[in-house]
Amino acid sequence: MSETSSPEVHPAWLPPSAFRALGSRRVHVEASGPLADTVRAEVARACALFGGNASSPPAAADLILTLAAVPSSGSGDGFLLARRGAATIVIADGPAGLLHGLFEVVRRGEAAFAPDLADERHEPALGLRVLDHWDNVDVHPVMGQVERGYAGGSIFWHHGRLRNDLTRVRDYARLLAATGINAVTVNNVNVHRSETHLLTDRLGEVAAIASTLRPYGIRLHLAINFAAPVILGDLPTADPLDDRVRRWWRETTDRVFATIPDFGGYLVKADSEGQPGPFTYGRTHADGANMLAAALAPHDAPVRWRAFVYNHRQDWRDRSTDRARAAHDHFAPLDGQFSGNVILQVKHGPMDFQTREPVSPVLFAMPRTRVAVELQVTQEYTGQQRHVCYLPPMWSGVLAFRPDGDSGPALAERLSTRTPGGGVLSAVANVGDDPFWTGHPLAQANLYAVGRLAWSPGRDPAAILDEWITLTFPDAPRQALHDLMADSWLTYEQYTAPLGVGFMVRPGHHYGPDVDGYEYTPWGTYHFADRDGIGVDRTTATGTGFTSQYPHPWSERYESPATCPDELLLFFHHVPYTHVLHSGTTVIQHIYDTHFAGAERVADMRARWADLAGTIDPAVHARVTERLAEQLRSAEEWRDQINTYFHRKSGIPDAKGRTIH
Numbered sequence: 096m097s098e099t100s101s102p103e104v105h106p107a108w109l110p111p112s113a114f115r116a117l118g119s120r121r122v123h124v125e126a127s128g129p130l131a132d133t134v135r136a137e138v139a140r141a142c143a144l145f146g147g148n149a150s151s152p153p154a155a156a157d158l159i160l161t162l163a164a165v166p167s168s169g170s171g172d173g174f175l176l177a178r179r180g181a182a183t184i185v186i187a188d189g190p191a192g193l194l195h196g197l198f199e200v201v202r203r204g205e206a207a208f209a210p211d212l213a214d215e216r217h218e219p220a221l222g223l224r225v226l227d228h229w230d231n232v233d234v235h236p237v238m239g240q241v242e243r244g245y246a247g248g249s250i251f252w253h254h255g256r257l258r259n260d261l262t263r264v265r266d267y268a269r270l271l272a273a274t275g276i277n278a279v280t281v282n283n284v285n286v287h288r289s290e291t292h293l294l295t296d297r298l299g300e301v302a303a304i305a306s307t308l309r310p311y312g313i314r315l316h317l318a319i320n321f322a323a324p325v326i327l328g329d330l331p332t333a334d335p336l337d338d339r340v341r342r343w344w345r346e347t348t349d350r351v352f353a354t355i356p357d358f359g360g361y362l363v364k365a366d367s368e369g370q371p372g373p374f375t376y377g378r379t380h381a382d383g384a385n386m387l388a389a390a391l392a393p394h395d396a397p398v399r400w401r402a403f404v405y406n407h408r409q410d411w412r413d414r415s416t417d418r419a420r421a422a423h424d425h426f427a428p429l430d431g432q433f434s435g436n437v438i439l440q441v442k443h444g445p446m447d448f449q450t451r452e453p454v455s456p457v458l459f460a461m462p463r464t465r466v467a468v469e470l471q472v473t474q475e476y477t478g479q480q481r482h483v484c485y486l487p488p489m490w491s492g493v494l495a496f497r498p499d500g501d502s503g504p505a506l507a508e509r510l511s512t513r514t515p516g517g518g519v520l521s522a523v524a525n526v527g528d529d530p531f532w533t534g535h536p537l538a539q540a541n542l543y544a545v546g547r548l549a550w551s552p553g554r555d556p557a558a559i560l561d562e563w564i565t566l567t568f569p570d571a572p573r574q575a576l577h578d579l580m581a582d583s584w585l586t587y588e589q590y591t592a593p594l595g596v597g598f599m600v601r602p603g604h605h606y607g608p609d610v611d612g613y614e615y616t617p618w619g620t621y622h623f624a625d626r627d628g629i630g631v632d633r634t635t636a637t638g639t640g641f642t643s644q645y646p647h648p649w650s651e652r653y654e655s656p657a658t659c660p661d662e663l664l665l666f667f668h669h670v671p672y673t674h675v676l677h678s679g680t681t682v683i684q685h686i687y688d689t690h691f692a693g694a695e696r697v698a699d700m701r702a703r704w705a706d707l708a709g710t711i712d713p714a715v716h717a718r719v720t721e722r723l724a725e726q727l728r729s730a731e732e733w734r735d736q737i738n739t740y741f742h743r744k745s746g747i748p749d750a751k752g753r754t755i756h
């Protein structure tokens with residue numbers, strides 16, 4: 096099979112038109128080094144397109160990009176955007192800041208050159224803003240090449256080896272740099288045999304990717320296999336306290352840095368869903384993580400150790416085991432035992448990237464540990480990039496969550512201020528070799544926004560959406576697109592699993608409804624619906640005790656149905672169908688109402704998209720049209736299966752007498 100993808104790769108949020116304001120001006124770049132060269136090349140390309148002058152003398156320039164006279168002690172990502180005389184000026188803390196400043200000017204367009212532009216200081220809230228690819232080198236027999244990938248094959252790997260042509264990787268780095276992302280992990284956290292070799296004998300392939308990402312300030316990370324010393328090193332053990340194993344990791348890591356001097360660090364999924372880990376040797380996760388941290392410390396690099404550890408061979412008859420509790424049970428007792436360059440990477444919810452979950456209590460249970468939040472941009476449980484589902488409203492809810500109650504700091508602040516280097520946001524990527532990058536062209540907005548939120552977690556997701564629309568679809572009616580996408584996550588929630596109960600998806604691939612698909616399985620993902628009621632009792636009084644993992648006041652708020660927010664009611668409580676929500680409606684009527692409403696909203700989205708024909712690139716329009724047809728089919732399927740299931744279970748009719756099959 097040929098590896099050439101369509102030559103018509105969509106420019107996403109960097110179409111040539113985005114560079115018009117900059118490219119039609121006189122620009123002076125005053126800095127040297129590789130990133131400055133990238134900035135200079137960007138300016139030259141823009142000026143060639145729009146008639147500007149890329150090497151204007153400073154006195155005559157409309158735009159000056161320069162480095163601060165005193166280099167910053169921080170990451171160097173920040174910059175000042177200001178107006179000085181008749182010129183707009185970017186004064187960057189370091190070379191990376193120069194690049195970020197350039198893209199800020201691009202985003203602003205003409206507004207960047209307004210005579211009354213006020214001084215603005217820009218700096219990322221989080222120091223490491225990383226996208227994790229679940230890409231495999233080989234094509235996996237079940238998962239395909241990209242685990243939970245919905246946009247084709249990997250942009251890095253093709254049929255078992257590195258792609259010959261890395262042009263798309265370079266374009267990708269450019270797109271990411273324009274959002275503020277500064278690191279990428281190039282292989283799946285489930286590290287199979289071929290991918291294990293990336294660390295050693297296949298390091299040359301990794302180095303080639305690193306060189307392609309580097310001009311855009313993106314550092315490369317690798318997911319490693321905890322059993323690598325056994326698989327690659329001829330050692331009989333991977334015991335983290337064994338001297339031979341420790342030496343193997345040290346030497347191997349030294350070789351990685353000898354080959355890739357700016358290598359970013361390791362990412363590890365251990366003792367989880369069949370991956371090897373320290374439990375095999377009777378060691379703790381602190382022992383495992385600290386061993387890798389020791390190998391990385393001389394190079395000043397971190398290991399990101401995932402907290403996604405739970406028993407996936409659970410007995411559904413055992414009501415005391417609760418998957419939601421698992422990460423906290425495993426990790427909270429280890430607080431204080433991790434080395435300084437270990438980052439514990441925690442999924443934003445306690446389960447698994449469901450449409451609605453509470454914020455994971457692990458994120459604020461370990462004051463003496465560096466903690467990172469992990470988001471899922473790839474839409475595993477949120478429509479698999481066949482459904483429009485703009486996720487940032489969910490993510491900003493997570494980042495804005497106040498663990499200590501309404502007056503305490505938001506999670507984003509805690510992550511950034513408590514962590515040397517300014518905190519970490521990681522996100523599972525959603526791109527592939529699809530010409531639109533993300534399968535569904537509108538799923539590009541999620542990728543764009545995750546970078547913007549990592550830079551500035553307090554930003555309004557709706558404003559980020561507008562920014563993305565303006566850059567990507569300069570000629571389309573912005574408000575119409577905005578209205579179609581802004582609440583699409585809530586629409587998706589309406590027609591899928593209700594009130595935070597989660598799952599109800601088809602096992603394995605996780606697309607489409609199957610209410611009981613996981614009900615009696617070992618995966619620990621239950622809803623416990625019977626004829627009388629539904630939901631998981633996670634209270635401390637009568638349930639699994641998960642609520643007690645939260646600090647005050649959340650433990651109390653979640654403990655009682657009287658104070659638990661409606662949208663999470665079934666995550667925390669088992670209630671009768673006739674339970675009255677704060678909204679005033681019963682649980683069963685809420686299920687019916689939201690499922691009818693959600694499907695209707697999708698029909699409406701589809702009609703509104705049809706109206707946009709002629710204002711949007713025909714290829715994009717056609718692709719989205721096709722996806723919306725599937726979204727509507729799927730939403731109606733969800734509506735009918737969920738409504739019918741609960742109608743049959745409860746025997747309670749819809750108060751509005753609508754058709755339930």
Ligand code: GCW
Pocket residue numbers: 229242243284285364403447475
């Ligand atoms: O939700 C599960 C996914 C797996 C994934 C795992 C994880 C990479 O279904 O595909 O494996 O989470 O996050 O490790």
